Amino acid sequence: MPLNPVRRVNLAHDISAQLSQAIVAGDFPAGAVLSEPMLAKRLGVSRAPVREALIELETRGMVEFDERGRSRVPSLTHDDLVDILGIRIALEPRAASLAARRADPLAFIDLERNLDAMRAARTPTELARLDTAFHSGIVRASGSRRLHLCWNVVEHQVDLWLAQMQSRVDALCHQLRDTTVAAHAAMFETIRSGDALRAEELARKHLTDWLGVLPGTPVV
Amino acid sequence: MPLNPVRRVNLAHDISAQLSQAIVAGDFPAGAVLSEPMLAKRLGVSRAPVREALIELETRGMVEFDERGRSRVPSLTHDDLVDILGIRIALEPRAASLAARRADPLAFIDLERNLDAMRAARTPTELARLDTAFHSGIVRASGSRRLHLCWNVVEHQVDLWLAQMQSRVDALCHQLRDTTVAAHAAMFETIRSGDALRAEELARKHLTDWLGVLPGTPVV
DNA sequence: CACCGGGGTATTGTCGACAGTCGACCGGGG
């Protein structure tokens, strides 16, 4: 057994992840104030790691600091959603292209497992989670640390969006399930085959298609 | 007199900016450990705001935490540079396109002033700083908060790169000064004219050209 | 000479505490 090294615990990191999940789960709706004493009390820790977690989330855009230092959950509008998709259309084709060239077998089994899970997923929430995870996997497979840093921002924004527009997302996911799985499968195969140009194009098309089905979408 | 509101001070934010500048100025070379007590002592503050500043810099990739929690200045390789440029080629055309559509007059005077300063700049370091600032200005002009979050990552990486490859950058800047100014001027005019497609194309070309003059560049 | 164990030092992660500040609330005066 490899006996992977034990990670020195860092409460701030755990708290950051927990807060992300809580926000996505709808525990803190848009506009809610995340006061440090309240979070510290609920989590059973002191304020210091809570503060650090909030700062981390702020640089990823998952909470906002107002002029008085209070952190709030940002509330997204439809324009924000289009904005996020625009960035994804810029970043993800690059990630797909790099992933196709890097061709890391370890990442492939990750992506393949995700595809299987997606085919077996039942609830729309599960489907949405797996969808985001697939795109995350491609970014990881790109092997670019900086792309991953940027993606962290985007991913948190997508999570936020999923949390705030859940009903509409659920409907869309249900409706687009088969096409999404098919698009993912095509991207996976293309990346595995090493065809960077085509992988880039597929990623762009996949996201642009998504943009097309959004109601009231302006030209982008 | 407008009496603009006084900003509530936040040491962590100041420290983050100061550390950025210090790293760029070469005060902490690649691989240097940034110990919290040392920084706190030098800055005359306690460790808490220093920690928060380091966390902020870490999410932007300007420092790295090793497995023991110590923060170090990452050392960039040539591959990293190509990686950074690849992300810029993905992000900045989008920013230019948005900026052309948004057409914020306030941002225009900012960009124009930058152009003038660049024409008057004397040292290569100054030139490099203004170059980055111009690209920052375009991202700000895009009006996308999320694009700006991503750009924060990229900008810090570019700064880091400038700090670590200063000699080569200086030579390049000197050599490419006129073409860079011309390219920036063209981008500025195109953005002001509102031609989003052409602005996007110019931004891409500008960065791709830069990629071309780097020594030993692989195909991207 | 090579190897091992122990003490000292430095650093991180976390905690509780304090000052400053802001908003909410209440009572009094015009």
Added chain:
DNA sequence: CCCCGGTCGACTGTCGACAATACCCCGGTG
């Protein structure tokens, strides 16, 4: 009735302190 000042409570920003841990050097031992 409306406006104003004062008080209370809550929250943020910052600080110093403590335990835990890892590194470094040094002496002892086979």
